[in-house]
Amino acid sequence: MEIKVTKVSADRMKPKPTDESKLGFGQLFTDHIFTLKYKTGKGWHDPRIEPYGPIPMDPAAMSLHYGQLIFEGLKAYRGADGSVYLFRPWENIRRMNASAERLCMPALDETFALEALKQLVVLEKDWIPRGLGTSMYIRPTMLATEPALGVRPANEYLYFVIVGPVGAYYPQGFSPTKIWVEEEYVRAVRGGIGFCKAAGNYAASLMASQKAAARGYTQVLWLDAVERKYVEEVGTSNIFFLIGDELVTPPLGGSILPGVTRDSVIQIAKRNGMKVSERPISLDEILEAGARGTLREGFASGTAAIVSPVGQIFCRGKELLINGGKTGPVTEKLYNQILEIQYGISGDPFGWRLKIA
Numbered sequence: 001m002e003i004k005v006t007k008v009s010a011d012r013m014k015p016k017p018t019d020e021s022k023l024g025f026g027q028l029f030t031d032h033i034f035t036l037k038y039k040t041g042k043g044w045h046d047p048r049i050e051p052y053g054p055i056p057m058d059p060a061a062m063s064l065h066y067g068q069l070i071f072e073g074l075k076a077y078r079g080a081d082g083s084v085y086l087f088r089p090w091e092n093i094r095r096m097n098a099s100a101e102r103l104c105m106p107a108l109d110e111t112f113a114l115e116a117l118k119q120l121v122v123l124e125k126d127w128i129p130r131g132l133g134t135s136m137y138i139r140p141t142m143l144a145t146e147p148a149l150g151v152r153p154a155n156e157y158l159y160f161v162i163v164g165p166v167g168a169y170y171p172q173g174f175s176p177t178k179i180w181v182e183e184e185y186v187r188a189v190r191g192g193i194g195f196c197k198a199a200g201n202y203a204a205s206l207m208a209s210q211k212a213a214a215r216g217y218t219q220v221l222w223l224d225a226v227e228r229k230y231v232e233e234v235g236t237s238n239i240f241f242l243i244g245d246e247l248v249t250p251p252l253g254g255s256i257l258p259g260v261t262r263d264s265v266i267q268i269a270k271r272n273g274m275k276v277s278e279r280p281i282s283l284d285e286i287l288e289a290g291a292r293g294t295l296r297e298g299f300a301s302g303t304a305a306i307v308s309p310v311g312q313i314f315c316r317g318k319e320l321l322i323n324g325g326k327t328g329p330v331t332e333k334l335y336n337q338i339l340e341i342q343y344g345i346s347g348d349p350f351g352w353r354l355k356i357a
């Protein structure tokens with residue numbers, strides 16, 4: 001498929017931000033959008049790169065009513081020499097298709113989807129900020145557009161990609177988070193759609209986030225939906241604990257999002273010679289390890305922050321401090337190792353980096 005490119009005229013281009021320290025996250029979008037349509041019987045068709053703007057949608061579009069809406073999140077990084085890299089982008093495209101399959105949405109051609117994404121990022125590369133830690137966030141999205149009411153898989157879809165510059169997550173160094181253990185609400189249940197980046201999962205999470213925020217906590221630690229016994233994720237990130245010499249993270253059991261960063265942490269930690277386990281971790285085990293002094297570090301993993309140290313956990317009326325509320329050395333080392341691969345600073349022993357410009 002040939003992508004039809006309509007560039008925005010020079011006089012309509014948005015001004016690019018000049019102060020990289022004020023970029024924030026998810027506030028700015030560039031001049032162009034990639035779109036691709038789907039119709040049953042016809043397949044994916046009409047790929048375009050066009051000026052960024054509102055997408056026309058019928059009020060009866062099925063995604064607005066029944067929630068067939070999935071997305072992805074990845075970044076483009078600028079190296080010191082100006083090169084532009086993607087980090088394991090094929091994993092995001094595969095995961096998009098896994099989400100699509102679960103929500104009875106059509107699969108993308110993975111090779112074409114990566115080509116389209118690259119073409120958009122390269123077209124917008126002047127928007128990629130330069131500072132270490134800054135990047136361009138890439139948001140692929142797929143939604144049902146068929147105008148019809150009735151609960152069934154839609155016959156028409158739109159896939160689009162928008163991109164925008166984002167600031168460094170840690171402009172003033174690491175700031176460990178305080179997390180709230182949520183024992184009432186759950187995020188996802190095995191057999192449901194917790195392993196998908198599906199919009200409904202985030203709607204389901206808002207109430208607990210609000211509750212945690214009202215009490216002064218930055219993130220929610222989710223427990224399993226059946227027994228409320230095992231830890232699953234933190235906010236919209238995966239969770240790791242260093243207990244003694246073992247780096248542990250919950251296994252992917254259908255209710256946990258298979259993070260690209262999670263997998264990268266596991267592989268790098270193993271290469272560093274650490275013992276890494278994907279196994280159920282009960283809240284009791286964490287509290288006991290905390291009491292015994294073997295709970296050495298905790299961190300969340302995700303594309304936005306790479307890793308985000310957990311400094312404090314509030315549970316059953318008690319505060320549990322991890323590593324004195326400070327970022328631990330293992331967390332910091334893993335952060336640096338991933339960052340250095342992403343920005344082309346170090347070698348790329350796993351073949352994760354894709355240079356696109």
Ligand SMILES: *Cc1c(COP(=O)(O)O)cnc(C)c1O
Nearest residue numbers: 236237238257259260261302303
């Ligand atoms: C996106 C996401 C993650 C992290 O995935 P990455 O691929 O590492 O960015 C973890 N949990 C949830 C719920 C997510 O939405």
